[in-house]
Amino acid sequence: xxxxxxxxxxxxxxxxxxxxxxxxxxxxxxxxxxxxxxxxxxxxxxxxxxxxxxxxxxxxxxxxxxxxxxxxxxxxxxxxxxxxxxxxxxxxxxxxxxxxxx
Amino acid sequence: xxxxxxxxxxxxxxxxxxxxxxxxxxxxxxxxxxxxxxxxxxxxxxxxxxxxxxxxxxxxxxxxxxxxxxxxxxxxxxxxxxxxxxxxxxxxxxxxxxxxxxxxxxxxxxxxxxxxxxxxxxxxxxxxxxxxxxxxxxxxxxxxxxxxxxxxxxxxxxxxxxxxxxxxxxxxxxxxx
Numbered sequence: 485x486x487x488x489x490x491x492x493x494x495x496x497x498x499x500x501x502x503x504x505x506x507x508x509x510x511x512x513x514x515x516x517x518x519x520x521x522x523x524x525x526x527x528x529x530x531x532x533x534x535x536x537x538x539x540x541x542x543x544x545x546x547x548x549x550x551x552x553x554x555x556x557x558x559x560x561x562x563x564x565x566x567x568x569x570x571x572x573x574x575x576x577x578x579x580x581x582x583x584x585x586x
Numbered sequence: 587x588x589x590x591x592x593x594x595x596x597x598x599x600x601x602x603x604x605x606x607x608x609x610x611x612x613x614x615x616x617x618x619x620x621x622x623x624x625x626x627x628x629x630x631x632x633x634x635x636x637x638x639x640x641x642x643x644x645x646x647x648x649x650x651x652x653x654x655x656x657x658x659x660x661x662x663x664x665x666x667x668x669x670x671x672x673x674x675x676x677x678x679x680x681x682x683x684x685x686x687x688x689x690x691x692x693x694x695x696x697x698x699x700x701x702x703x704x705x706x707x708x709x710x711x712x713x714x715x716x717x718x719x720x721x722x723x724x725x726x727x728x729x730x731x732x733x734x735x736x737x738x739x740x741x742x743x744x745x746x747x748x749x750x751x752x753x754x755x756x757x758x759x760x761x762x763x
Contacts, residue, residue: 488594491696493631496598498692500605500624502685507609509681510674515614515660519621522652523605526628529640537635542723545637546732549724552647553739557746559652563659564750570663571756579675 493534501527512577514569518562525555593634601627612673614660622653639721 500523507520529548536544570576604624611617625648632641675681728736 487588488591492594492598493635495693495696496601496631498689498696499602502689503602503605503609505688506681506685509685510678511609512672512675513614515656515663516609516617519608519617519656522621522648523608523624526625526648529644530628530631533632533635533637533640536637542720542727543731545640545720545724546728548637548640549643549728550732550735550739552643553743556647556652557742559655560746560750561753563655564753566659567662567754576663 490534490538493530497527497530497534500524500530512579514566514576514578514581517578518559518566521558521562522555525551525558590634594631597627597630597634600624601631610673615657618653618656618660621656622649625649625653636720639724 504520504523504527507523508517511517511520529551532544532548532551536542536548566576569581573581575581601624604620604627607620608617608624611620625644629641629644629648632638632644
């Protein structure tokens, strides 16, 4: 129980992913929603690194670098969309943005 | 209880606690700072699994790049009325229910599959001097076997840069027509 195994890392990453999912589902502020997405992507990275160490293969870490790359691209585009949205709607709350066009 | 276990539990508590604080803080800047704390904890977990290069990338790209971008955008978007706004959406209890159900499902799988995830030899540390070895191994695989995905990632970043600029720039009606 106290000795750390891969299962510990999987459970930790599951919990981290769930915190991210809860954050996406319950918060109204889009900035916090984007932060929750980062939490979920970090949970993925923990899994990849844990299995990379477990299998003594470096491929998991390489894949994790790609996940970080996609996270950076996602954050840049997401925040760009957020700024454009704020300019048009004057709000950053997800449940007030309910029109397909305005 | 070895030092490795103590380190894992301390970092896990740091990551999970900071993540919970991230999604519950009313002030967005506080949420961002708590997220930085969670990301530092994840970098520590990478270190404890022998992924030194990735820990460095995590600190440089996530904390140095993405979180600074987040803080910039928070400064661009006024959050002064945040204290008078509702923090959570109407669907918070169904959302919690769905998340708990998802957790129970994953926990069921994890409990049934415990021991299946562990491979012989995994408990061995990666050995002394593994900083250079780790970075070297990652670099060798990244620039040989994963060369095409690497180049595609660079194109993706270029597209993201252009997309972010196009979407966030102000429209000038005089130059548009």
